[in-house]
Amino acid sequence: MNxxxxxxxxxxxxxxxxxxxxxxxxxxxxxxxNDLSARMNVTASQIRQxxxxxxxxxxxxxxxxxxxxxDEIGKIxxxxxxxxxxxxxxxxxxxALANYVKFEKFGFVTTALFDVDTKLKGQTxxxxxxxxxxxxxxxxxENTVDIAxxxxxxxxxxxxxxxxxxxxxxAIWNFAHVDLKMENKNVVVENVHLSDSLMQxxxxxxxxxxx
Amino acid sequence: MNxxxxxxxxxxxxxxxxxxxxxxxxxxxxxxxNDLSARMNVTASQIRQxxxxxxxxxxxxxxxxxxxxxDEIGKIxxxxxxxxxxxxxxxxxxxALANYVKFEKFGFVTTALFDVDTKLKGQTxxxxxxxxxxxxxxxxxENTVDIAxxxxxxxxxxxxxxxxxxxxxxAIWNFAHVDLKMENKNVVVENVHLSDSLMQxxxxxxxxxxx
DNA sequence: TAGATTGTTAATCGATTAACAATC
DNA sequence: TAGATTGTTAATCGATTAACAATC
Numbered sequence: 001m002n003x004x005x006x007x008x009x010x011x012x013x014x015x016x017x018x019x020x021x022x023x024x025x026x027x028x029x030x031x032x033x034n035d036l037s038a039r040m041n042v043t044a045s046q047i048r049q050x051x052x053x054x055x056x057x058x059x060x061x062x063x064x065x066x067x068x069x070x071d072e073i074g075k076i077x078x079x080x081x082x083x084x085x086x087x088x089x090x091x092x093x094x095x096a097l098a099n100y101v102k103f104e105k106f107g108f109v110t111t112a113l114f115d116v117d118t119k120l121k122g123q124t125x126x127x128x129x130x131x132x133x134x135x136x137x138x139x140x141x142e143n144t145v146d147i148a149x150x151x152x153x154x155x156x157x158x159x160x161x162x163x164x165x166x167x168x169x170x171a172i173w174n175f176a177h178v179d180l181k182m183e184n185k186n187v188v189v190e191n192v193h194l195s196d197s198l199m200q201x202x203x204x205x206x207x208x209x210x211x
Numbered sequence: 212m213n214x215x216x217x218x219x220x221x222x223x224x225x226x227x228x229x230x231x232x233x234x235x236x237x238x239x240x241x242x243x244x245n246d247l248s249a250r251m252n253v254t255a256s257q258i259r260q261x262x263x264x265x266x267x268x269x270x271x272x273x274x275x276x277x278x279x280x281x282d283e284i285g286k287i288x289x290x291x292x293x294x295x296x297x298x299x300x301x302x303x304x305x306x307a308l309a310n311y312v313k314f315e316k317f318g319f320v321t322t323a324l325f326d327v328d329t330k331l332k333g334q335t336x337x338x339x340x341x342x343x344x345x346x347x348x349x350x351x352x353e354n355t356v357d358i359a360x361x362x363x364x365x366x367x368x369x370x371x372x373x374x375x376x377x378x379x380x381x382a383i384w385n386f387a388h389v390d391l392k393m394e395n396k397n398v399v400v401e402n403v404h405l406s407d408s409l410m411q412x413x414x415x416x417x418x419x420x421x422x
Numbered sequence: 423t424a425g426a427t428t429g430t431t432a433a434t435c436g437a438t439t440a441a442c443a444a445t446c
Numbered sequence: 447t448a449g450a451t452t453g454t455t456a457a458t459c460g461a462t463t464a465a466c467a468a469t470c
Contacts, residue, residue, distance in 0.1 A: 006460080006461075007411075008460090008461070008462095009461095010411055010414055010415075011411060013410070013411075013414065014404070014406065014407035014410040014411065015390075015407065017410070018388065018407075032426080032427060032428085033427075033428075034427080040390075041392070043462075043463060043464090044427095044463095045462075045463050045464065045465095046461095046462065046463075048428065048429065048430085049430085049461090049462075049463085051429095052428090052429060052430075056428080056429065058427075058428050058429080059428070059469090059470060060426075060427050060428040060429080060468070060469045060470045061425070061426045061427050061428075061469070061470040062426080062428085062470065063426085063427065063428080064428090076414065077410045077411075077413055077414050078410075078413040078414055078416060079410060079413060081413075081417070083413060083416070091310075092303070092306060092307035092311075093307040093311075095303060095307070096302075096303035096304040096307040097405075099302075099303040100303075100304075100405070102388070102406065103406060103409065106406060106409070106410065106413075107413075108409055108413075146416065147416070170416055170419065170420075171412055171415070171416045173408070173409065173412055177229065177313070179226075179251075181252070186419060188412060188415040188416050190409075190411060190412040190415070192405070192408055193225070194308075194311070194403065195225065195313065195314060195317060196225035196226065196229075197384070197401055197403055198314060198317070198319055198358075198384065198401075199224070199225040199228070199288045199289075199290060199317065200218075200221055200222060200224075200225065200401060201358065201382055201384055201399060201401040202289040202290060202292075202294060202317075202318075202319075203221055203224065203287065203288050203289055204221075204382070204399040204401070205289065205294070205357065205358070205381055205382045205399050206289040206292070208381065208397060208399055209381075217436080217437075219436090219437070219438095220437095243450080243451060243452085244451075244452075245451080254438075254439060255439095255451095256438075256439050256440065256441095257437095257438065257439075259451095259452065259453065259454085260437090260438075260439085260453090260454085262453095263452090263453060263454075267452080267453065269451075269453080270445090270446060270451080270452070271444070271445045271446045271450075271451050271452040271453080272445070272449070272450045272451050272452075273446065273450080273451070273452085274450085274451065274452080
């Protein structure tokens, strides 16, 4: 009977997590919703409401213990677990993601890259091996794969996503410029549309100029 | 006396633009809000409301002319203009962005990369030159720079962003894992936090498993 | 104990959806 | 003209903010 938590709230959690991490690094032990709200530029009310979706992590008259809250949000976000990522598409973006060491701090470990380009066969990125696409099925069957990052051209994204889902991959991190409509409700999809982001920026630039 | 248009609406515009582009490619000339809503999985009401923030682009009894609407949204988003991008941080992600040819279709042209790594000095990515960071100021003064993409480590992002803004760069596309608080209201900032996106995905995976 | 600050309910605000008159 | 579909107003829904009693 879990009440459904809105994605608006979920989207803010990583940000809280980041600020709490910074507070921890700065040696700060406790913080009130009011102080945090000033730093983050959100209302204290929103912070308290957001957190109370998951439980009462604070204490009246005291505030929140930074380390404790950090750890709790970590659990909520699942960054206390290990997530195995494969990257399908070993072009520039795929390799950039594979090189992103910091993801590992949050439990996200890349275990393989895949591509169709035979020139890449057997190469490695940060000791992560690049496989040929025709080895994908075998790899997924023989290894745990929690997340598949799709960094190939959009023309191939749909087919590969469907294939991966059939093979049981539970989550898709999609960088291809298409909306993946997964009929399978058990699959989680997160889209990163860089050109959309750029267009939003562009809109705001143009608007700003007119003012 | 322009009524302010909410960012929720702006965020959806690139998606409309993409679907209309696909319709155009498929040779479809007209579309009703109802048909489009079925394809995009949003309500027809929302489509009509969103578009009417910017003008009446449709016609009763007919619907919307695909090509016309595509062009109009293009203008709204500013993709009919040329935007000069520089990329500060020529690591994997920076080079990946520089290699992203498709941005040019929307008018976003990368003109230079910058890095501190002297090994990169004079190298090029897709014929785009990599400069040393100490050449940044001169470059910005001598060339038009509409957008600066920040792909360096977060420890340096704040300082460089401030410097760029002082030099008159009107927009920051920030990939560093910090919130850039630009006191200057004339600067537009768009954040792309990949680890936040990954954490949101992770949350949904864990939630999904529990159901 | 007094002061501080949470957790939570109630009020407000904004965004989405429904409805329908206008009109092509 | 009749049918289709927009543009727009009104109704609903959900998210944010304010307020305050509970409590450390």
